[in-house]
Amino acid sequence: MIDLNRPSRLVLLPLLAALALGAGCAEKTRYGDARGVETVTNQFGSTDLQMIAESMTRSMLNAPVVAGGNLPIVTVQEVKNKTSEYIDTRTITDSIRVELQKSGRVRFAVDAAAMEQQIEELKRQQSEYYDAKKSTEIGKMVGAAFRLEGNITSIVKEAKGVKDVYYKFNLQLWNVQNGLLDWTDEKEIRKTTSK
Numbered sequence: 001m002i003d004l005n006r007p008s009r010l011v012l013l014p015l016l017a018a019l020a021l022g023a024g025c026a027e028k029t030r031y032g033d034a035r036g037v038e039t040v041t042n043q044f045g046s047t048d049l050q051m052i053a054e055s056m057t058r059s060m061l062n063a064p065v066v067a068g069g070n071l072p073i074v075t076v077q078e079v080k081n082k083t084s085e086y087i088d089t090r091t092i093t094d095s096i097r098v099e100l101q102k103s104g105r106v107r108f109a110v111d112a113a114a115m116e117q118q119i120e121e122l123k124r125q126q127s128e129y130y131d132a133k134k135s136t137e138i139g140k141m142v143g144a145a146f147r148l149e150g151n152i153t154s155i156v157k158e159a160k161g162v163k164d165v166y167y168k169f170n171l172q173l174w175n176v177q178n179g180l181l182d183w184t185d186e187k188e189i190r191k192t193t194s195k
Contacts, residue, residue, distance in 0.1 A: 042165045042191040044087045044154075052169045053095035055187040057103075060096075063183035065146070065173065066105055074100075074173070075144035076111045083154035083167070092152070092169070109144035146182065147174045161195035 065072055076097055079089035090113075100106040110118045118141070125135035150171035157164045166188070173183040 042163055042193040043085055044083070044152075044167065048167065048189050048191075049092055049095060051189065052092055052187045053099060056096050056169070056171050056185060057099040059185040060100065060171075060173065060183055061103055061105060063173070065182040069105070071105065071107055072146050073107045073109050073142060073144045074146045074148050075109045075176075077147055077149035078113065079149070079169075079171075080151040082151050084156060085154070087152060089152060093148070093150075096148075096171070109142055143176070145176055147176055148172070149174070163193045165191045167191075 060066055076093050079093055081087045081089050097108060101108065122136060122138050124130075126138065148171065150169065152167060152169045154168070155166045167190075168186060168188050170186040171184065172181055174180070175182050
């Protein structure tokens with residue numbers, strides 16, 4: 001038990017005040033520019049994601065299958081991560097899908113990852129809780145004419161305090177009916193860190 005007599009209290013109070021002050025100043029949080037170049041590490045980051053999404057979107061919008069104005073219906077497959085690091089590839093395809101959707105020149109059908117939720121919603125609307133005249137009918141989904149898929153790979157080299165990381169992102173748009181490749185492009189990124 002601590003004896004809080006007068007002499008020990010005089011020593012303990014400044015110590016507690018210093019600890020409280022130090023704990024309150026340990027971290028600072030601030031907002032940054034989400035579009036600013038991020039160079040914290042040479043691992044895949046937000047700037048890389050943004051560069052890939054912008055490059056792929058711009059390229060695909062100029063492809064004849066999209067530029068022709070026929071509003072192709074596309075389903076998005078998961079991008080395969082063939083790198084040695086964890087990359088949430090869904091965020092890449094989500095960003096590309098958002099930009100393509102905003103353009104008004106591409107429509108998207110439900111993808112494989114969301115199909116289970118789509119089927120569950122259709123089944124739910126067929127229950128006795130819904131007015132049959134106002135619920136969505138089963139068998140009316142529209143199939144995609146094109147399948148968007150891709151992969152990301154990397155090559156990592158280290159020597160004498162220098163680490164070089166090379167990323168290559170490839171995306172393809174396949175015609176579902178005839179199996180032909182209608183568009184493809186790639187984006188390369190190199191990041192070098194010196195100690």
